[in-house]
Amino acid sequence: MRPMRRVSPLYRSSGREWENVDPTCRQAHKDRPNFEGYSPFDVTFAPIAVITLRCQVTATALDTSSIFMKYIPLDVGISIRATASDLHSFSWRTGQCVEATFYVDDPEHLLRITFDGPCIVRIVDEFPLSTEHEDDPDEGLVSEHFAYRVEGATFETSQSETWKTVVSIQVGPTCHYRFITGNTCMDVVTPAKPVFTVIATETEA
Structure with a gap:
């Protein structure tokens, strides 16, 4: 390797240049061989290789x-009909069993939805739900439809990954x-399958 060259080989230090130099820098220079006569402005260079790379950028459609x-x-x-329905009652029973009943078109009956397993539940008014992500496309959303399985929603993806992993191992x-109504809506994240049961209105009285 070629020896490193000092830029100012003829410069002789008077010592005053060190007054405003950082102490760490001064100590580093003192540790150099033949410190006497060196200036803090002495600079050494090592060979530098400059490589220019050409790359090709390809635009692809976003999936x-x-x-x-x-x-x-x-x-x-x-x-x-979703707009005519609403949440009638909600209960979280012993044994991790979630039950919710909703009004249906027939005033003499209600729809009971049961999840028999660990759940994360959100009950929210239709207005904040419908304006939660206004720019998202509503793929699969059907007018007046009540019940859905949803993929890619923020509510699901924001839940504890540790919880979902443990539950997946233990249950599935x-x-x-x-579940969308014109008033109260419900989100459920669970490994359990929903069970739909039509019951008489007086049963829930």
Whole structure:
């Protein structure tokens, strides 16, 4: 290797240049061989290789299928218009069993939805839910439909990954279910399958 060259070989230090130099820098220079006569402005260079790379940039279409929400309608077995429905009651029973009942088109009956397993539940008014992500496309969303399985929603992806991993190992993979009415809506993240049961209104009186 070629020896490193000092830029100012003829410069002789008077010592005053060191007055405003950082102490760490001064000590580093003192540790150099033949410190006497060196200036803090002495600079050494090592060979530098400069490499110019050419790269090709290719524009590709963004696959949005894994980013945006997708609604998958569910058949609940009874006629129910979302805008005319509402949450009637909700209970979280012993043994991790979640039960919710909703009004249906028939005033003499209610729809009971049961999840028998660990759940994360959100109950929210329709207005904040419908304006939560206004720019997202509503793929699969059907007018007046009530029950869905949802993929890619922020509510599901923001839940504890540790919880979902543990539950997946112990019970099974989790899914996100959403029930939409004109008033109160419900989100459920759970490995349990929803069970839909039509019951008489007086049963819940």
